[in-house]
Amino acid sequence: xxxxxxSQVKERLDHHQVNRSRHKTSKGYMQxxxxxxxxxxxxLNLFLAFLIILSxxxxxxxxxxxxxxxxxxxxxxxFKVKQTIDRLKIVNTAHVQVIRDGQRQDIDxxxxxxxxxxxxxxxxxxxxxxxxxxxxxxxxxxxxxxGESDPVKKQKGDELLAGTFVSAGQAYxxxxxxxxxxxxxxxxxxxxxxxxxxxxxxxxxxxxxKVLSIIIIPVGLLLFRSQYFxxxxxxxxxxxxxxxxxGMIPEGLVLLTSLSFVLGVGRLxxxxxxxxxxxxxxxxxxxDVLCLDKTGTITTGDLKVEEVVPLNTSLEMVxxxxxxxxxxxxxxxxxxxxxxxxxxxxxxxxxxxxxxFSSERKxxxxxxxxxxxxLLGAPEFLCHDPALLQRVxxxxxxxxxxxxxxxxxxxxxxxxxxxxxxxxxxxxxxxDCQDTFAFFDKEDVSLxxxxxxxxxxxxxxxxxxxxxxxxxxDASSLPDDEEALxxxxxxxxxxxxxxxxxxxxxxxxxQKNGHVTAMVGDGVNDVLAIKxxxxxxxxxxxADAAKSAxxxxxxxxxxxxxxxxxxxxxxxxxxxxxxxxLYLTKTLYxxxxxxxxxxxxxxxxxxxxQLSIISGFAxxxxxxxxxxxxxxxxxxxxxxxxxxxxxxxCALAITTMVIFVTLGAHLLHLSHNVMLSYSYLITVFVSFIxxxxxxxxxxAYRLFIFLLCASPVLFxxxxxxxxxxxxxxFNRALLMVLPMLGVSLLIEEAxxxxxxxxxxxxxxxxxxxxxxxxxxxxxx
Numbered sequence: 001x002x003x004x005x006x007s008q009v010k011e012r013l014d015h016h017q018v019n020r021s022r023h024k025t026s027k028g029y030m031q032x033x034x035x036x037x038x039x040x041x042x043x044l045n046l047f048l049a050f051l052i053i054l055s056x057x058x059x060x061x062x063x064x065x066x067x068x069x070x071x072x073x074x075x076x077x078x079f080k081v082k083q084t085i086d087r088l089k090i091v092n093t094a095h096v097q098v099i100r101d102g103q104r105q106d107i108d109x110x111x112x113x114x115x116x117x118x119x120x121x122x123x124x125x126x127x128x129x130x131x132x133x134x135x136x137x138x139x140x141x142x143x144x145x146x147g148e149s150d151p152v153k154k155q156k157g158d159e160l161l162a163g164t165f166v167s168a169g170q171a172y173x174x175x176x177x178x179x180x181x182x183x184x185x186x187x188x189x190x191x192x193x194x195x196x197x198x199x200x201x202x203x204x205x206x207x208x209x210k211v212l213s214i215i216i217i218p219v220g221l222l223l224f225r226s227q228y229f230x231x232x233x234x235x236x237x238x239x240x241x242x243x244x245x246x247g248m249i250p251e252g253l254v255l256l257t258s259l260s261f262v263l264g265v266g267r268l269x270x271x272x273x274x275x276x277x278x279x280x281x282x283x284x285x286x287x288d289v290l291c292l293d294k295t296g297t298i299t300t301g302d303l304k305v306e307e308v309v310p311l312n313t314s315l316e317m318v319x320x321x322x323x324x325x326x327x328x329x330x331x332x333x334x335x336x337x338x339x340x341x342x343x344x345x346x347x348x349x350x351x352x353x354x355x356x357f358s359s360e361r362k363x364x365x366x367x368x369x370x371x372x373x374x375l376l377g378a379p380e381f382l383c384h385d386p387a388l389l390q391r392v393x394x395x396x397x398x399x400x401x402x403x404x405x406x407x408x409x410x411x412x413x414x415x416x417x418x419x420x421x422x423x424x425x426x427x428x429x430x431x432d433c434q435d436t437f438a439f440f441d442k443e444d445v446s447l448x449x450x451x452x453x454x455x456x457x458x459x460x461x462x463x464x465x466x467x468x469x470x471x472x473x474d475a476s477s478l479p480d481d482e483e484a485l486x487x488x489x490x491x492x493x494x495x496x497x498x499x500x501x502x503x504x505x506x507x508x509x510x511q512k513n514g515h516v517t518a519m520v521g522d523g524v525n526d527v528l529a530i531k532x533x534x535x536x537x538x539x540x541x542x543a544d545a546a547k548s549a550x551x552x553x554x555x556x557x558x559x560x561x562x563x564x565x566x567x568x569x570x571x572x573x574x575x576x577x578x579x580x581x582l583y584l585t586k587t588l589y590x591x592x593x594x595x596x597x598x599x600x601x602x603x604x605x606x607x608x609x610q611l612s613i614i615s616g617f618a619x620x621x622x623x624x625x626x627x628x629x630x631x632x633x634x635x636x637x638x639x640x641x642x643x644x645x646x647x648x649x650c651a652l653a654i655t656t657m658v659i660f661v662t663l664g665a666h667l668l669h670l671s672h673n674v675m676l677s678y679s680y681l682i683t684v685f686v687s688f689i690x691x692x693x694x695x696x697x698x699x700a701y702r703l704f705i706f707l708l709c710a711s712p713v714l715f716x717x718x719x720x721x722x723x724x725x726x727x728x729x730f731n732r733a734l735l736m737v738l739p740m741l742g743v744s745l746l747i748e749e750a751x752x753x754x755x756x757x758x759x760x761x762x763x764x765x766x767x768x769x770x771x772x773x774x775x776x777x778x779x780x
Contacts (some may be wrong), residue, residue: 003100003101003116004101004115009116013113018111029079032079032082044249045067045246048242051242055234055236060243060607062608063246070255070620073255073259095107104119113175116174118130121169123523128177129175129178131158133172134172135156135169136169136353136354137170138166138171139168139356140160140164140167151168154171200640202257205254208584208587212248212250216248220245223594223597226600226601226602227604230604240603242608243604244597244604246590247611248590250584250587252583256624257576264281264568264572265278267572268281268565271564273554275551276550276551281569283551284570285569285572285573285574286516287535288515289516290446291448291449291517291529291533292449294451294458295523297430297559298430298433298449299427299428300429302428303334303401303427305424307424309423311419317420318405318421320348321405322343323345324351335425351368352369353411354367361381363378363414373409375407375414376406378454379404380476380497382406392454396454398460399426399463402424403423404423406420430560436563438466439566440566443566448492448506449462449493450495450503451494455475455495457496459471459494472492472495473488473494473496475497478502478505482509485506486509489509504528504532506529517534519532520559521537522541523546536550537550539554540555579622581646582687583623585650585651589651589654589658592651605658605679607725613684614684617712618684618690622706647690649749652747653744654687654744657686668736674727677726677734680726681737681741682744686748689745691709692706
């Protein structure tokens with residue numbers, strides 16, 4: 001077969017008959033700029049800045065500086081990470097083999113043209129719609145398009161649709177449709193985004209943003225009305241309203257989380273992990289069950305023939321048959337390579353017909369010289385002799401793999417098989433496997449080994465590799481019922497003789513039990529499980545289909561690199577959880593105070609310039625630097641859990657103290673300036689208490705950041721207080737400032753303990769149930 005000539009390829013390129021789509025599959029630079037600039041809250045901030053210009057009090061426009069700096073930092077960092085990821089994607093691109101000018105070439109799938117002759121083999125993902133022109137045997141898995149995992153046999157003239165992959169065999173096929181006319185441009189979206197990685201953090205932040213988006217405008221209008229009547233001056237009313245609304249906007253929260261994820265993608269890229277979904281970083285950090293295939297993770301993937309045991313025939317006969325099967329087959333895999341290395345002599349007989357190995361059948365078939373037919377595969381699927389299977393079990397119990405060679409009347413009738421030999425093989429265990437297992441055991445991540453091999457073989461290999469207390473089960477004995485399967489899987493950590501669709505069911509079973517489940521795989525039989533897991537991880541040297549379905553691709557194809565990747569993922573998420581408390585504290589107390597002053601009609605105590613100092617030095621700058629911290633030993637405690645225990649008590653303490661000072665000013669004989677000064681100083685103090693909490697335990701880096709941010713604020717409060725419209729810190733009128741700050745601490749601690757008790761005894765859950773009952777009773 002010669003395929004197209006160079007001139008024919010050029011002609012089709014000139015006519016745009018190439019496998020390129022008008023739709024971009026990754027972000028462009030302009031899209032990144034738009035995502036960081038054209039947002040709801042940026043528009044609201046610009047509108048508020050316009051109102052400040054109308055008021056003539058330009059000093060209160062400093063909040064726009066924080067918004068612009070956040071925007072520029074976000075754009076610059078995402079540009080930098082995009083360049084890193086684009087370079088990695090070029091390295092990780094899955095190529096296709098075409099025949100051009102009579103020679104086989106590897107090209108980018110996007111360079112396919114109409115009528116190209118393509119060679120596909122087991123594991124190849126189809127990048128354009130093809131028509132089979134020649135094949136001895138070819139099975140396709142069309143699950144990514146149809147949802148059905150049953151293999152579909154293809155013959156000459158059949159179509160191979162984009163979005164499918166070869167599960168067994170090989171074929172030559174001609175390109176029928178390219179570009180937007182096929183599924184190729186949608187394939188990555190279907191495989192990668194068919195099941196989004198779980199993200200509690202993103203979901204929670206989106207809910208917070210949605211609620212704020214709804215309430216911020218009506219609260220702002222009510223606040224403006226109350227401030228207009230309280231100040232009797234429209235300029236002051238605008239300034240006070242803008243202060244309340246700006247405080248409610250979590251201007252850096254979305255930026256921080258997206259930027260942290262983007263930086264995380266860059267960090268993981270430098271550790272040779274290509275993140276294809278940013279949410280996968282969070283899922284990776286929260287994983288507590290890690291499912292993995294034995295081959296390529298625990299073992300090197302290489303095999304060695306240890307022994308050949310003849311049955312019902314001579315060793316010479318077995319050797320002659322295996323020489324033909326081993327060297328006549330075009331299949332390249334670990335088993336075939338081991339057989340070729342052992343049966344080295346030239347074959348007398350030739351393979352005239354073959355059925356490639358399939359993970360569904362668990363065997364391959366060969367016909368020699370058009371006469372004798374033989375099967376080679378898993379003994380449990382080929383033989384039902386108890387005595388013989390007992391011998392197989394003995395080998396398996398010692399960590400050995402066993403193949404059975406058997407003779408059948410024909411390949412179309414494999415039912416009556418005569419066993420001819422057992423071929424005993426051993427796996428080569430990776431040297432760093434024990435350290436990797438020890439790490440995950442220390443981190444409370446439960447490892448579940450899923451393999452197509454005999455369960456006793458896998459159990460023995462796992463024990464040799466350092467897996468604690470391996471307990472194996474034959475997957476053929478697992479129930480089909482989801483409830484029963486979910487109960488049973490908790491009792492085992494090694495699963496043998498697992499079929500491809502069972503891997504997916506096992507992942508679902510762990511998820512049903514409340515586990516955040518990751519799946520590591522490299523073969524076509526892992527695709528469905530990778531796709532449905534909370535975090536799917538594939539090896540770069542694995543099947544194209546597995547890489548497309550995965551959330552993360554290990555570019556060095558080394559399972560031990562998961563140690564550093566999990567550490568990095570947990571560091572990233574723990575950092576985000578901590579600094580989010582800074583933003584949400586300000587949003588919470590600003591929202592509560594805005595509602596209070598809207599109703600009470602009292603003068604709002606803050607100005608936009610005052611809040612800009614807090615936003616910059618107690619929130620924005622420290623959060624950015626803490627997010628950049630790399631070598632930290634912190635653990636993820638759950639996003640909502642951390643926010644409730646850190647941000648909420650501090651926000652409630654600020655709200656309580658500001659309301660107390662406002663309402664008690666007359667009783668305490670406080671002037672208006674003293675009352676405003678106390679309110680601001682209390683807010684600054686508690687804001688830095690939040691920063692202190694997230695910096696603990698201190699190391700040199702975090703202590704430096706804390707002092708670097710606190711020092712300018714102390715300087716401004718002492719020496720530039722007139723710009724803040726407050727009294728200097730050491731003014732005699734502020735003698736009560738230290739007791740006030742002490743009371744703030746006590747109130748914060750009281751709220752923290754109350755919230756802890758509410759969480760511990762599920763008070764919120766009980767209140768929800770009570771409200772539901774009341775609602776049902778009222779409407780009934």
